[in-house]
Amino acid sequence: MAHPFRHVAIVGVYNTAQARQFPEHDSASIALEGALGALEDAGLTPKDVDTICTQFGAEDVLTLGLGPVTRRHGFPSIPGVLDAAALIATGQSDVVLLAAGGAGVYTDHAATAPWTRPAHEFVVGHGLFTAAEFALIARRHMLTYGTTPEQLATVAATIRNNGHVNPKAVYYGRGPYTAGDVLASRMVADPFHLLDCATTSEGGCGMVLARADRAFELPSTPAWILGGGSDSMGPSYHIAPRWDMTGSSDPEIPNGYVGRRAARRSFAMAGLRPSDVDVAEFYDPFSFEIIRQLEAFDFCGEGEGGPFVADGHIAPGGTLPITTDGGLMSFSHAGHAAQLLQRVIRAVEQVRGSCDSMQVPEARVAICSNGGAGALFTDVLLVGSERP
């Protein structure tokens, strides 16, 4: 049977400049810059687009004067890429535009960023925010397996050093960092120090998918969707984020390993194993998430994520380079959705061989992810340089 996404190509990716602030922009305008940049990268124009799957959806349809076109609501993230691919694979669309951005959203710095502060009745009164929610998950792993703050700090230092050498990262040149630097930074929500946590910044990005026969006529180098999946355990930041929570679809997979079902489906679709992956563009809201994802996605056994990162696997030149642009910790984290789509963009850049820094030599298969156990969801996508 032919691969379901054999006739779907990622033909354009783009990041605007990323910075702490862009006073001249709002989220819609910087997302639009991401969209236009991705179309230019693909060698296409807005008039070629027949489906909009952007953060501002119908507003972008009007702004670009595209109607009537197909539009999809929701986050332009890994599920958005999979929906876009399905629209093309089923003949409903030829060219899909995804874009996201954030600017002018985080203004009150006495509080944590607005997207980190859930208002739900069962968490708001006790001062929960994303760092605390993810800390409640990390604590369980540390208690169960003896995972250490030093192992968490090793993850953070690795990712931050990737950003340190990336000229496009918001925190370019701010390192290099050691695990000791991370442990010496002030405590935010134990066990997370400041440098264990994602940064906040502003920026936009975009991506274009097209039918494969169109892709071959374009000047850009296509990348291919080898597999994907999406796992939810429930709404983010509504209830106690419990490692052991399970549901009926697979009681063997607790919330602590949310994303495992998605990863296994992704690898099955691709006909690949974790050992076939050349680079892992993992979503890094907090350092512990990398250790968790390594276990959830079967790169190592349960409880082995801490030793795995301590043994140098994720270091430059290691068996599994991670989050090579600096991720949410150093490259950018614009809050709503841009940082989700940017994990996919970086995976595409890796398999295209077009990274300005930390290019993994001859990378052919990249995994990327969105979400985390503290948020009760994790999405997985496998991107490749060869047509499936």
Next chain:
Amino acid sequence: MTVLVAQQPGTPAPQPGRLSQPYWDGCRQGELRFLLCDECGAIPPHPSPICPRCHTRSLRWVPSKGRGSLYSWTIVWRPQHPSFQVPYAPAIIELAEGAFVMSAMVGCEDADLVPGMQVEVEFHSASDTITLPYFHPHSAPPADRTG
């Protein structure tokens, strides 16, 4: 070392929902409640019209004895909102009846927190209409329940 205490009124307060109002009514009356399925005994993780396990409409609020054990916690030093006094210790409590509660630890020092420690509920008002459950180590003297 810092003794953990309840927040003063003025922090962002919960907005009860249609299904959760009995939970908050209970807190105001000094009674911790949880949802239980009369049909299959499941304890839903959030207020819902139906049981997440047997999918019957058999849920009712029942009182907890207010005791349990510490499942997970964090110590927050960077508050999500400046109205929160730090440090505070959001905690997941596993009640003796099996329900899990999102709460916070008080009445001990942050370094005293150990997994599985026995804890007991106490209540503190957060606003004119909202009272929040907190937990202290079981061996600690009961706090003033009027908060």
